Amino acid sequence: MRRHSVPMAMLGRLTLIAGCCGPAAARADVPMTYLRTFGGMKGLQITALTWGLLILSIVVVVITSALVLVGVLIRRSRAGAAEREPVSQTGSGVQWIYIGVGISTVVLAAAMVWNGYTIAAINSPPRDPRLTIEVRGHQWWWEVRYLSEDQSRIFETANEIHMPVGEPVRFKVSTADVIHSFWVPAIGDKIDLIPNQTNTTWLEAGRAGVYRGQCAEYCGGQHAHMGILLVAQEPADFEAWWRHQLTPVSSADLAVQEGQQQFVLHCGACHSIRGTRAGGRLGPDLSHLMSRRSLGAATLPNTIGHLSGWIADPQRVKPGNLMPTLDLSGPELASIRAFLEVQK
């Protein structure tokens, strides 16, 4: 596992961590820092302003701390005790306030102008987005729905968002329960998911890659494990992915067909898979599950081992999550796994 040191990263030499990560992290190309952006023009504008304010802040802190330190060192009394140093009023000193506050005000005004300009610039996308994605928060996972003029192209997935590179994409966000916040730092800013309210924002990916996001508003017990992956793809790859998502998986394998029946029986009340009778709405849609990179809302890498462990005891990794432990027998579990394994 490769790690970057903090000072190195602060110097802007932040290295990409390609598919690293320990047992509990799902795969993402970049960590969640937003001091380096992959978010197109919007990301650049936010990041530039953040850096600008950060550098300004550091300069202000260094100057004022130096003023305090140098002032104390130069002016310190040698008397040793307060009552031995005579009291005197040498000069009013108010020019310090006028000059200091004067300079601060000018700098602050400049920062305000930059801030106002950036607010206006990122408020709406440069052109009307072709694609709208609906994101709906649940305790503790993400429902994702791709909208289209063509009804037959609308579909649902979960916990992994794919979007084309180089164009603005509209996100309509809402929640099924409590307040959450949708945030993929390397691509752009966050937006809260609030009951009875549909918030709209837009994001643009500037470069292909897998970016990690996470719920940013405290939403209860498993807030810590409400991650999401955003996969930015070249437009052609994205189109292919969408087409693939619309195609139901079919298999002539008897074991798979048996597994499908077990799945519908045990899992179908909460989960759905397109093209089967499993149509539950309480849990994440599992169509093409094995084409996703993570399990449990970017909590575990999506391997068949982790999948088995998850189904057998979903409470171990993510205690308190709303998926019950089903007490499946060994053969039932194996059968369901065989069915899910082909949902690529």
Place this chain on the structure above:
Amino acid sequence: MTVGTYDRVPALETGGHAAPAASQLTRLWESKPGISGWLSTVDHKELGKRYLATAFIFLALGGIEALMMRLQLAQPNQHLLTPEQYNQLFSMHGITMIFLYAQPILSGFSVYLFPLILGTRDMAFPRMNAFSYWVYLAAGLFMYASFLVGAAPNDGWFNYVPFALKPYNPGPNMDFYALGMILLGISTTAGAANFLVTMLRTRAAGMSINRLPILTWGTTTTSVGILFSMPAVSLAFFMLWLDRQFGTHFFDSTARGQPLLWQHLFWMFAHPWVYIIVLPAMGIVSDALPIFCRRPLVGYTVVVLATIATMVMGFGVWLHHMFATGLPFLALSFFSGASFVITIPSAVAVFAWIATIWTGRPVITTAFLFFAGFISMFVIGGVSGVMTASVPADRQLTDTYFVVAHIHYVLIGINLFPVMGGLYVWFPKMTGRMLNERLGRWNFWMVFIGFNLAFLPMHWTGLAGMPRRIYTYPDGMGWGTVNMVTTVGSFVLALGVLLLLINVAISRRHGAVAGPNPWDGPTLEWTTPSPPPPYNFATMPAVASRHPLWEDRLEEGMGKSSLQRGMVLANGKEMLAVTPLDGLPDAILKMPEDSYSPLVATILMTAGFTGLLLHWWWFAGACVFLLLACLVVWLWPERTLGQIAGARHV
């Protein structure tokens, strides 16, 4: 207000604390010895010390909660705490530090110091002062009782709905918080009204408002802020409780209630609250830093105006806590701009302190170190605040550890540092003994290093994208090392705070004996013996300048303050009332004796709230009835208070 003809000409005596009337005054003002005196006292000095001690106990509890969380977060994927335990701990940590430590500790300083620095004998409403303290203690115990049933609040101090509503939070956790906050609000409101009237009416003769110490300006300003902001949060918590218990729909989104209404009501209160818990602390620095710089504060008038401006503007920035909630562009721009502008009055104070150091001769004591360190911490907390004032930057920064770092620079840097420094300054006044300076240096450096080790890197944790309020985090995110550093720093900080407690424990018995004025300070509290007698001043002082004890050296003001000769006012418990602006003598006030009423009222009120918590409606109703009876007893007109006709010349 004009001064009319006096009904009585009070006797004048010379000799200050050696005045002949001193023994008579002691008899009048002293609380009874033993437990009965302890429970019924209305002496502001006793109550102030209790406020300080109680707030420090809550600081210790909140600190222990923080250390448990820091152990959990020291490494990725740890399992020392369950998610529910962690969520209760971070919620109670915030509630404790913000509501049960940060504001009450400043009330403690102000309750202790107000009458002494204003040159009077007690707060304007001594029994209400006792009531404020008891209710604060009761509200703290009420909220902490939730741990006993394993159901502490678990939705953070901000307590967002709908997670705080019954469908997601069926236990009593949120009821403890909602009712506890309403109870605490009663204490805070009563305290604020008391400070306000005390500052306006019970000062030394001649103490016009341009001669008030800055601490009194800070506390008075925030008292007005409390009176305007507290109703919002008390109402919000009451509505939350109604939603939870009686199925009203203020916030319930399933019945078209408004979850964002909660956020507005909460932050309308909670953003001013941030200024409420720092402005008096800034006042402590503005008053005490000059003592060690051996000169008056630079720019008294602008600092006072900046204090008031900060509080006023503090009511116009609450939306910056809600930049990511999808509010309209124009509203965001306005609140973003206001949040930038509020920095300017803070800059005034910073440059005033720096100028005081540069134009003075700083004497390095532990207290001075805390104040000098505070200036830098203040600036760090300030500039990170400016970053969150920017909508685009804040939508990245908000709900990350960057904001956690920011709030700790505000709360520890701007509150705890001045509080610790202030304790070194006024501990001799409270106990008659000095805190140990050698231990004090260790105390300061451990706190300073530990604090910065814990929280300076935490800005980076946030910039590296770590969200707040997560009980654990995965490996490989670049958060592990920096979290470990924070955990180490937090333990160093805790040891530093422990050193202060050890210093207090040792020095109150074995410290060097302090005279009336160990630091050669300029204001009236330093004319009294240490500790002050129950009546504070035997002869009422009259002041002619802002720095009565320095005026001969500064050639300040017109005429001379009279600190040794003044009115005795010993026909019962008496104080002088002055006109609000000019401080001209206006009336003689009859002050109440010690009383059990505040304590009994507190017990009945707390019992009533407990009834509401447990749904014992009849019990709660009975408590209300008894409380009304208690208030009748409390407020029954008394001859000694001049509340009965014909009793004016007792």
